Amino acid sequence: MVSSLKYMVTERPHPIDAPLAVAVVPFLQLISDASHHVRRAAVVSLTAIVHQKPALVAASRDGAPPSLVALLPAVLENTVIRPDLIRTVDLGPFKHQVRALSGHAVSRHVHIAARC
Numbered sequence: 001m002v003s004s005l006k007y008m009v010t011e012r013p014h015p016i017d018a019p020l021a022v023a024v025v026p027f028l029q030l031i032s033d034a035s036h037h038v039r040r041a042a043v044v045s046l047t048a049i050v051h052q053k054p055a056l057v058a059a060s061r062d063g064a065p066p067s068l069v070a071l072l073p074a075v076l077e078n079t080v081i082r083p084d085l086i087r088t089v090d091l092g093p094f095k096h097q098v099r100a101l102s103g104h105a106v107s108r109h110v111h112i113a114a115r116c
Helices: 002-008 017-032 036-052 067-077 101-115
Strands: 086-091 094-099
Touching: 002 017, 002 036, 017 036, 017 067, 036 067
Parallel strands: none
Antiparallel strands: 086 094
16 A cells, blocks of 8 residues: 555646645655565655655645654664664575665665655
């Protein structure tokens, strides 16, 4: 459900933009979910929204604080390298540490979203 947000956001104005602006923040708050799969989907959706329509998360509505400010602590929390997402691969005489793919993707998308 969270990953469907990135497909709803387009660069051109669309009638769905007004209802989407209200509904996007509760979905993006799943960035702090316990499951790294849900966190990854929320961060990928946030990255798509920031690139396509940044006003959905940056604009203040009805005197409320900007949505991105409320999401920023949870977004930055995902930049920390988590030891539970790192596994050691035995390559004969060598050992190599590999980050789980979804943990790496979350961190990568957080850095992309932070640059925008």
